Amino acid sequence: MSDESRAASARRAGVAVLLLLAALVLVAAVLPLSPAAHRAAAGSLVVACYLAFCLWTAWSRRAALAPVRGAIAADALLVAYASQTGFAEQIARRSAQALQAAGLPVHLADLAEMGGSALQGFRQALFVVSTTGEGDAPDSVAGFARRTLAGDLPLTGLSYGVLALGDSSYQRYCAFGQSLANWLHRQGAEPLFDPILVDDGDEGALRHWQHYLNVLGASAEMEDWAAPSYQPWTLAERRLLNDGSPGDPAYHLALTADAPAGGWEAGDIAEIGPRNAPGEVASLLAALGLDGATRVDGGQSLGDALAARVLPHDEAGRAALRGMPAPALLEALPRIPHREYSIASLPADGRLELLVRQMRYPDGRLGLGSGWLTRHVSQGGQVDVRLRRNSGFHPPAPERPLILIGNGTGMAGLRAHLKARAAAGAPRNWLLFGERTPQHDFFHHDEIQAWREQGVLERLDLAFSRAAGWPRYVQDCLPAAAGELRAWVDAGAAIYVCGSLQGMAAGVAAELERILGRDRLDELAGQGRYRRDVY
Template identity: 70%
Template sequence: MNGIFRQRWHATAAAAATLLTLTALIVVIGTGRPVEPEVRRIVAGALVAACYVLFCFWVAARHRGAAAPVPLPWAPDALLVAYASQTGFAEQIARRSARALEAAGVPVCLASLGELGGPALQRFRKALFVVSTTGEGDVPDSAARFARKTLSGNLPLPNLTYGVLALGDSSYREYCAFGKLLAAWLHRQGAEPMFDTLCVDDGDAGALRHWQHYLSVLGASVEMEDWAPPSYQAWTLTGRRLLNPGSPGGPAYHVCLSPASGSKAEWMAGDIAEVGPRNDPMAVEAFLRELGMDGGQKVASSQEGEQPLREALADRLLPHDAAGLAALRGLPADRLVDALPAIPHREYSIASLPSDGSLELLVRQVRYPDGRLGLGSGWLTGHAELGASIAVRLRSNGGFHPPPPSRPLILIGNGTGMAGLRAHLKARVAAGAGRNWLLFGERTPGADFFFRDEIEAWRAGGLLTRVDLAFSREPGWPRYVQDCLRGAEPELAAWVEQGAAIYVCGSLQGMAAGVGAELERILGRDRLDELAEQGRYRRDVY
């Protein structure tokens, strides 16, 4: 007899016993005859017993409901968003994450870890975990059973890829301990991380925006509103150069920004620039014409005071479909502005150091299916004129800061990930650290070898010990950057034994997983995990 049938049989039996007792009582009372005391005592005893039986079954049912995992309906290809929350903040972030993915058509299964039995994880191919740590490294109460029964054992998860958002407070000694414990357990079960565990210190807004960035990589709309808008500073666009004319890939630009006059900005290799894009002025004018509105009329703004409507719309998400436009027709100017959300930020790896005198980015132009330029890349590479003011916020990315100069460094990346690799190479050159190995992949050697002159000069000067290149569209070369690792196994293992760190920067889809698989094949999973724990295997992927 299976569990569900047994529970139903017991409940039916209890209900039947109670019903028979009540029926007997009704029959006895309904005769209208005097009831003998002995009969009255028997019926009353039966009623008490029946009520007790019902109470016991009610308590047991509640206990089973609390202890047993809740069955979760999901689509076969659903992405699991699981949370463990003590105060409700982790649940709030998980629900926001699920809504952002669902709004873009990604099937999602949202669940508390307390609702999941360990075997349920085996049914998913992708999962995101949003988990908090309470007290000094404690598991949230709602996930205590999951941690006790699942994390203490083994559960093969070779087909799962995952990401972990760990919420915590760095004033505690065991900062984000549960999130780190969960990530380590997942990896030991054979699951593959899509990106490094992201720790959020006391609700840090920058880390939450970085999580939103990962959501967009997984399919959420890149136009979802920032949960915590950055506090931007004004920078000036001082340079822009196309790096890959004739490339079969999208145009990639070297963009230079300078801080406002008299101000000084500091950052480190590995840090991130959050840019606040603005609309193409021509797109704003076309939008106003569609609505039959005058862009010169003044509207009130809490930050800018009164300004022309066209200026107020410069940093607002404009609809590009008939339904969106129809919903806005007839609104007065101030309500129109309020009805449109702000354009969310865009993140870019910084390709320079403060000593270079400017903030340098490597930006790939993105186009929507209808041919429009992407908001961030379009603003930086096309719409903004030289000398224009660019809204920028610098964000520290401690998980990708440089290793000590004495440590050898292996840098692996592709595409615009060269930005992060270049900043690290510049830091190494400035520190006189010459034990560096670069592995880089793009499309063609003629058009897509970004910053080629610098790299060849560093190699000629002895500051780059080895350079391995892959070009996917060029016969005779390794196709992808991970292919460069094949055949380099002995030297890679030797560098690692000599204390080298491995830094990976570039695309999450394809490259990061491919590189990770090759490193695991060469070094072994345990050794790679050990390097990650020591901070010697770090990734900035997007």
């Protein structure tokens, strides 16, 4: 069935439902019933209408996202799944719905029903795939794996991401997902980010996948599929790092745990639970004529509960909420999803340190996460935090040389690694970093220069996009250093990249391929010597 036919079927079904319900209302109105019976009938019809509407909405949404074989929008983003038990399909559908809800054209497909050449019709693709048994593809895609992954198919111009579902109790953990990612790269496709491995439905890994859906255009206000279990931390310090910069303000933040918290390693992630500014909450309560002190949700105040919900910012959105009792109001407003930040410190520092740049919505409002951390929470105030392991970006062995490449607030992840290397007495570290200006945007300048003088940093290359006489972007530092880069890699060096997904990550990958070759770069990735934490 084509997209048009499916949409027409949904419309016809909706019209039929509405006509049927209208007929029922008319019949009930003319029946010789008592007033009490009429009220009961009316109530039953309201419930029936609501249930019918929900069923029709769910059916039509599912129909709109069903795998299709008809015409595909030229700029559609492919979301393809390979499922053994249905879990991969479920995650793929939720991903497609999140992207589609943001207005993006999406084509959802069962990988088993796609010929390999169909991949050539897309510029971006996300794959949600399971591994079954000891490293096998799901039964339904065994034919696709046999026909397509064993051969070659030019895919230059395709950017992709892979969510690999598996179980680490098996020896070949997530093998099919990793094989698919490797094959895509060998065909000339470029990874948007490193494959995300999900161990037995790990909720943290799925939230990380949601983070990348946000980066690709899904709403940043999409509710977490599985909410983190936060712990309270106290904001101990907030310091502006780039006063006078042509870019948006960037802040160094330090948090201390209110109770014993688990440790972390360089490369790990802090999941933050943002809250609305108190003024935003007060404004909504006043507009709705509600008392913020009203107790809801097991005893907390309505004001506190709303602080953690996504609030409307226009009159139409507020008008839709008027007249709702407090419980219904909270039910109607989704919880603010978590935000992810690379940790810039080590447990030995005694503080969880972050590097956060203020972000803004198109209408000028501060972003929920960055606005909360850089402006709205007061120093000494509470911040909800969950620490998440990011084992794919943990440090290499101390004896292995390390090349660190990044830009902007990616310095957070690079800084944690340099701290770990200094603490371990690890020699041979090389930092390549890019920002806007050397005067205002060389984050943690004094610390980095001290590491240079102490021998922790053997080499330092810098790029500044708004200053004459410097390489413009961090990837522009690589061609002149090609010979030394190859020598470091030949000596066993690992390459870690942290920073912007858009622009920087792809630019660095392209230069590394020119210098090292695609096969060598794939070999380094397979050995865990080429790793990326990009956002």
